[in-house]
Amino acid sequence: xxxxxxxxxxxxxxxxxxSRSRLDTPAxxxxxxxxxxxxAAMAAHARATGVALRPHVKTHKSVAIAxxxxxAGAHGVSCVTLxxxxxxxxxxxxxxxxTSPPVTAAKLARLAALARAPHHGLSVVVDHADTVVALSAxxxxxxxxxxVLVDIDAGQGRTGCSVEAAPALARAVRAAPGLSxxxxxxxxxxxxxxxxxxDRRDRSLRLADRLRGLLRQLAADDLxxxxxxxxxxxxxxxxxxxxxxxxxQVGSYVFMDVExxxxxxxxxxxxPFETALFVATAVIGVNQPAYLVTDAGLKSFATDGPKxxxxxxxxxxxxxxxxxxxxxxxxxxxxxxRPPLGTVxxxxxxxxDPTVNLHDWYHVVDGDTLVEIWPVDARGKR
Amino acid sequence: xxxxxxxxxxxxxxxxxxSRSRLDTPAxxxxxxxxxxxxAAMAAHARATGVALRPHVKTHKSVAIAxxxxxAGAHGVSCVTLxxxxxxxxxxxxxxxxTSPPVTAAKLARLAALARAPHHGLSVVVDHADTVVALSAxxxxxxxxxxVLVDIDAGQGRTGCSVEAAPALARAVRAAPGLSxxxxxxxxxxxxxxxxxxDRRDRSLRLADRLRGLLRQLAADDLxxxxxxxxxxxxxxxxxxxxxxxxxQVGSYVFMDVExxxxxxxxxxxxPFETALFVATAVIGVNQPAYLVTDAGLKSFATDGPKxxxxxxxxxxxxxxxxxxxxxxxxxxxxxxRPPLGTVxxxxxxxxDPTVNLHDWYHVVDGDTLVEIWPVDARGKR
Numbered sequence: 001x002x003x004x005x006x007x008x009x010x011x012x013x014x015x016x017x018x019s020r021s022r023l024d025t026p027a028x029x030x031x032x033x034x035x036x037x038x039x040a041a042m043a044a045h046a047r048a049t050g051v052a053l054r055p056h057v058k059t060h061k062s063v064a065i066a067x068x069x070x071x072a073g074a075h076g077v078s079c080v081t082l083x084x085x086x087x088x089x090x091x092x093x094x095x096x097x098x099t100s101p102p103v104t105a106a107k108l109a110r111l112a113a114l115a116r117a118p119h120h121g122l123s124v125v126v127d128h129a130d131t132v133v134a135l136s137a138x139x140x141x142x143x144x145x146x147x148v149l150v151d152i153d154a155g156q157g158r159t160g161c162s163v164e165a166a167p168a169l170a171r172a173v174r175a176a177p178g179l180s181x182x183x184x185x186x187x188x189x190x191x192x193x194x195x196x197x198x199d200r201r202d203r204s205l206r207l208a209d210r211l212r213g214l215l216r217q218l219a220a221d222d223l224x225x226x227x228x229x230x231x232x233x234x235x236x237x238x239x240x241x242x243x244x245x246x247x248x249q250v251g252s253y254v255f256m257d258v259e260x261x262x263x264x265x266x267x268x269x270x271x272p273f274e275t276a277l278f279v280a281t282a283v284i285g286v287n288q289p290a291y292l293v294t295d296a297g298l299k300s301f302a303t304d305g306p307k308x309x310x311x312x313x314x315x316x317x318x319x320x321x322x323x324x325x326x327x328x329x330x331x332x333x334x335x336x337x338r339p340p341l342g343t344v345x346x347x348x349x350x351x352x353d354p355t356v357n358l359h360d361w362y363h364v365v366d367g368d369t370l371v372e373i374w375p376v377d378a379r380g381k382r
Numbered sequence: 383x384x385x386x387x388x389x390x391x392x393x394x395x396x397x398x399x400x401s402r403s404r405l406d407t408p409a410x411x412x413x414x415x416x417x418x419x420x421x422a423a424m425a426a427h428a429r430a431t432g433v434a435l436r437p438h439v440k441t442h443k444s445v446a447i448a449x450x451x452x453x454a455g456a457h458g459v460s461c462v463t464l465x466x467x468x469x470x471x472x473x474x475x476x477x478x479x480x481t482s483p484p485v486t487a488a489k490l491a492r493l494a495a496l497a498r499a500p501h502h503g504l505s506v507v508v509d510h511a512d513t514v515v516a517l518s519a520x521x522x523x524x525x526x527x528x529x530v531l532v533d534i535d536a537g538q539g540r541t542g543c544s545v546e547a548a549p550a551l552a553r554a555v556r557a558a559p560g561l562s563x564x565x566x567x568x569x570x571x572x573x574x575x576x577x578x579x580x581d582r583r584d585r586s587l588r589l590a591d592r593l594r595g596l597l598r599q600l601a602a603d604d605l606x607x608x609x610x611x612x613x614x615x616x617x618x619x620x621x622x623x624x625x626x627x628x629x630x631q632v633g634s635y636v637f638m639d640v641e642x643x644x645x646x647x648x649x650x651x652x653x654p655f656e657t658a659l660f661v662a663t664a665v666i667g668v669n670q671p672a673y674l675v676t677d678a679g680l681k682s683f684a685t686d687g688p689k690x691x692x693x694x695x696x697x698x699x700x701x702x703x704x705x706x707x708x709x710x711x712x713x714x715x716x717x718x719x720r721p722p723l724g725t726v727x728x729x730x731x732x733x734x735d736p737t738v739n740l741h742d743w744y745h746v747v748d749g750d751t752l753v754e755i756w757p758v759d760a761r762g763k764r
Contacts, residue, residue: 009465009488009492009764010488013488022486022487022488023488024486024488024489024492024764025486025488025764026764027764058707058708080707080708081708083391100666100677100708100709101666101667103664103665103666103723103724104404104406104407104664104666104724104726105404105724106391106392106395106404106405106406106407107406107664110391110406127667127669128667128668128669128723130723131723153669157670158667158675158705158706158709159666159667159675159709160669161669162669165669189706282485282486282489283485284482284483284485284486284541285483285485285509285510285540285541286510287509287510287535287542287543287544287547288539293540293541295482295764298684298686298736299735299736299739299762300764302680302685303684303685303686303736304680304685304704322686323540324540324571325440325462325735325736325739326440326462326463326482326764327482327540327541341485341510341512341513342485342486342487344486353681353707354680354681354685354707357681357707357740358739358740358762359762360762379762380681380740380741380742380761382391382406382407382408382409382677382682382708
């Protein structure tokens with residue numbers, strides 16, 4: 001009866017009214033109506049501005065959420081790890097695009113196997129000639145060519161080749177047996193959290209100018225780029241303006257977090273997307289006068305940015321700090337009623353992507369009720 | 383053939399000579415001989431100083447490692463989450479002790495079920511009278527009483543009651559049907575990383591004085607404490623000197639990390655334990671002149687402390703920085719040969735506990751060969 005189940009300890013509470021306030025903690029919580037509104041809002045934006053969506057799985061790592069995004073009109077999904085791509089392909093998700101280049105023999109072997117497995121669209125980026133050669137050697141006799149995009153360094157200095165080196169790499173892809181040139185990727189990760197919108201816009205448009213020049217050169221080389229993929233939640237409403245990207249790899253919009261709420265605040269009266277992701281934690285210690293002790297620490301939240309922000313269940317004006325791997329400190333205003341021992345509160349996450357990657361299960365709520373549990377299918381998959 | 387397997391992508395390399403340098407990355411790596419030397423060294427220290435060991439599962443979250451610790455003489459294991467305790471009990475590990483108090487109805491129900499399941503020793507801490515009452519109500523008719531220890535706030539201000547409040551709580555446990563008073567816990571988490579050994583020693587001894595006073599008072603109340611549990615890797619050689627603790631909850635010694643290598647350096651010529659844990663990452667980008675790009679970022683390492691430190695495979699004097707969720711920057715000295723595309727290097731982790739919690743598999747190596755893969759059984763379990 002107390003044998004460990006391969007599911008969340010909260011599975012027994014599904015469907016019970018008021019269960020959201022009695023979750024076993026720490027628990028990752030998704031507000032399903034808010035999630036669906038975010039998915040619909042981005043889909044409407046994409047239709048209105050004439051770009052396609054290939055939302056990024058790195059944020060949610062969930063087949064269920066990817067299916068919702070495709071149902072709302074996305075023509076595929078982006079993945080940063082091969083493990084994410086394998087999960088999505090095997091779940092039947094169409095248009096799976098790998099946004100970081102596979103390089104080692106171990107990765108190339110897995111990718112080649114995936115390319116030969118049944119799928120509804122698979123593409124990958126490269127940024128080095130050696131990878132083109134290695135990939136071609138593995139796929140030269142495959143039944144169909146693998147779609148390959150050239151990754152352009154958009155200024156972040158991470159993956160990607162220079163704009164100057166891109167035409168030669170594209171020609172190498174075209175010439176390589178087993179591969180087909182499918183376009184370019186230019187992901188401007190360094191622009192996504194720039195807090196001043198005008199600054200973010202200015203730099204996005206200058207990037208677009210450089211890409212337009214490259215696309216003209218490729219077209220002149222008889223290498224038209226059918227796909228120009230990139231973008232993110234931080235530039236979601238700036239990239240279409242540039243009329244360069246054919247699709248956006250937006251990720252965090254589905255959930256939002258403290259960082260993005262701040263980054264997207266400038267120039268707006270209200271955030272364009274709602275917070276749909278929270279971490280639930282319980283008050284487990286009331287012996288200290290200055291604060292309450294909770295059960296969610298470094299192992300429940302991303303720690304690379306701001307602090308978690310108390311929301312549901314916490315008195316307005318409360319603050320949260322980490323207190324080790326498995327504990328937190330909740331400070332409530334002096335005039336507030338201290339939540340009693342066992343109270344479950346929720347916090348907005350500092351940074352949604354790495355927070356999600358710490359958890360195995362999404363506890364899906366509608367109002368006060370736990371309605372579903374979705375696995376974080378690609379958690380930790382590389 | 384490319385269906386996702388419920389195991390590491392590295393399983394196919396087990397036993398192949400030289401496989402350590404060709405791992406699919408990022409990968410958590412354990413040097414098995416170094417691990418075993420650390421386990422043996424701590425066991426020898428405990429025997430020599432007359433304390434028992436109840437090593438902490440929070441560090442490794444692994445049944446295989448817990449079994450090695452018990453085989454070397456540990457009389458049980460400590461767990462900070464109920465999920466860790468459930469895993470260990472169901473794996474047959476003896477003497478499972480829960481070091482953080484269960485408080486919510488959800489946790490108490492799971493604990494009660496675990497107490498009624500077959501086990502070889504289970505104990506839990508409390509620090510509040512309400513928890514004693516709730517636990518007793520659930521276990522009053524259980525076949526055997528549950529061992530309960532009173533958690534004392536050792537100065538960290540996290541869990542635990544005051545020394546002054548402890549006797550009354552101990553009396554409440556003794557009087558409660560279904561529970562038995564088994565001793566006290568005093569975990570001084572705030573002392574573990576104090577860099578100057580003399581300072582760490584001084585504060586540990588003062589804590590011990592306060593505990594001795596409490597133990598005398600409990601004995602006078604006819605509440606002798608059979609177990610006095612606490613301690614950690616930072617004070618492993620100071621706690622026995624105090625002659626108060628009957629057992630040590632040491633955790634990180636099995637692996638070591640950048641933080642503990644620094645914390646334990648003062649007053650010693652060499653670290654008392656070897657680094658046995660690494661994260662393997664591959665060079666996947668060579669297009670930038672100033673650094674190489676790798677595939678291990680925020681989602682592969684703890685981010686709450688120092689940077690990862692390059693070790694095996696990297697030129698001496700190399701530096702590592704995070705470069706997003708799934709990438710890193712490797713800086714090599716100007717006069718070093720730049721590792722080529724695809725090179726696998728290893729890094730010492732900043733902080734071993736939260737790093738382990740990001741991974742699903744231990745890639746166990748002996749020299750250059752991958753010899754076993756152990757699951758991180760309690761990863762993410764709360």
